[in-house]
Amino acid sequence: MKKKFAGTGRRLSLWWSRLAAMSIKELLQLRRDPLLLAAIIYLFTVDIFMAGGVKMQLNNAMVAVHDADHSMASRELIYRFRPPYFKLRGEILDAHEGIRLLDSGEAMLVLDIPSQFQRDLIQGKTADVQVQVDTSNSVLGFLASSYAGQIIGQYSFDRAIERMGLTKESMGKMPMLVDQHRVWYNPNQTDSWFMSISEMLTVITILSIMLPAAAAVREKERGTIEQLLVSPLTPMQILLPKVISMTMVILIGTAVSILLILEPVFHVPIKGSLSLFFMVTVLYTFTTAGLGLFIATVSRNLAQVAMLTILIMMPMIFLSGAWTPPEAMPAGLRQAMCLSPLYYYIEMSYGILLKGTRLNILWDSLLGLTSLGILVFGFGVWRFRRQFE
């Protein structure tokens, strides 16, 4: 009995030491490819830093003005188009020039004030102002028209108040809605918080699919898989170290980008528990590594791996809510999103990092990721093992 127990113990420790040896081998192999290592470091630092610098807000949109009135009233309206949203580009003489500026992208918005603007205002008629907006970029096109509408609406409101001879004090005696916005989780709508987190999740996804897939196919392509096959290693002992070592690399990279980029450079308020975030990350990388292993079993060379990775990875990144939240997806795709591990991971990452959400709220996403992870990883392992038989 005791002897048998000792035998199991020895086998277990042998199993572990083989696993460790193979993991170290994978890490060594990575270290000997300086360009690959540099690329990984670049992705986790400079790339995220650069992405955080991109702003998605309307910023100094060029406004060209066609002012046919040249009155006090028209000038007052024009000067309300100010930075940060707008920047006056100057006056144009006719409508054609406005179209030309919009065509060439030199102006985003053309404001057209009719010739009897001030007279109409004084006489109590409605004075129409025309605004043309370039909406070839629909996000900013919409923002520009929305802000322009607000500016003109406010101007109109101010004129109405003035016309009735009301003052600021008497406004308190009028029926009015007062807007009170509160923006939660990102009060100033700092783009860099969103952009840097989103980019970090993208980088983790890219690496966690590509690295294990490449590590597995490389052996096939170079023929070293034959050596592994004649060794006493089991398929699990060949495959797990690849996933383990790459997960370690990704975890270190994630820690580096949070501690060196996200916190000090962009001041992302890490509201939730970092250890929970890392646990979720491990779960996620194992899941996507399963996808990577699946790719590895289908392909015979790295060129195929590269193409298959894009085919799986790009839809995953774009359709899982990294750029647009789930509610913006068409109905059919919203259901398909439930099959993407990244969808759950993003939900939890934004929840933990920005919102400070805890497990009691995120448990369903965690459940989704875990079950998907078991399924995908199990499938990957099953396919991988079958190759050996």
Place this chain on the structure above:
Amino acid sequence: MNMTRIRVVASKECREILRDRLFFTLAFVVPASLMLLFGYGISLDVENIPFAALDYDNSSMSRDYLHRFIDSRYFDYKGSVRTERDLDPMLAHSDIRFAIIIPPKFQENLMAGRPVAVQSIIDGTFPFRTSTSKGYVIAINAEFNGELLAGYISRHLGISQKQAAVMAQPVGFQLRYLYNQEIKSIWSIASAMMMLVLMICPPFLTALGVVREKENGSIYNIYASTVTRGEFLMGKLAPYVGISVINILILWFMATFVFGAPFKGDPFFFFIVSVIYITCTTGIGLLVSLIVYTQVAAMMLTTIVTLVPSVLYSGLLVPIASMDAESKFEAHLFPAMYYTEIALGSFLKGIGLEQLWGNALVLALYAGCLWTLSYFLFNKRPKS
């Protein structure tokens, strides 16, 4: 330059691609399916924002006000809650992105001619969507305010509602959306997608080409042969350029027929520029292939130089004009930006060579530089 030798290298490469059935299929399947997925999947239109309401007043006026949100296609009503505390988990779990809180005595105060503060809580996780949502809220409130003011004027001055409405809003506002009248983002996205797909796919096809031979050792056949470096590179890349040219046509058909994006420009000009653009992106793949020693590193490096800049610095999400100086500089370093302008111009604006020749020239120069650089980096006598 010996045409026969180029042809021989090209036909060898062609055969290799054709024999790798999976790779050959993927070379066409990947661009087309990316185009389909992005076209249908990326919607930058901010609609159906899920929201909840907390109505402390529950009067006819507050319900009327609330219905302006419920009936709007921009908002998706998820239900009412009883206390402010119920909103926390809903926002934290992203069940809702926006909540509106109507204070008690909403109707009473407004009837009595007193201002009322309406609170809205907006989820700031996606900043650009937050700004848009805010814009919707402000617009709905402004409309409601206009009506309140008109009512107030008509009561105080004893004039008709219609006259009062003119007084309450002295400045009318007509908005014209140019180029994309319905601001449906699918058109601008479909044309920009051509840029993205043609930026990602050709380099990935090419990047492993030379480094594969280096890693497998078959490059020594080339070293030992009479083929010169120029001939080898030309022959090696010709099939990949060919595949990408076919892809240009497929993608163009998809953009116009599947997504219905109008093509207003000059097809011939656009085709020529697209070919220049793919020579450029193929050149990026080639350059990567020459710098690195292993295929894995080639894959990583290609991801870095194509994927990220083509999304962030191409004008796809953010137009170049509204970037800050630093991002603007980075944007000018990558070819994606120039092609985006050409694609958007050709599709939506109907402008051609006259306005876009500068961008086309930059692309051509870019391609020239990449190929020359590759020529000098490739050496038939490797350092041992």
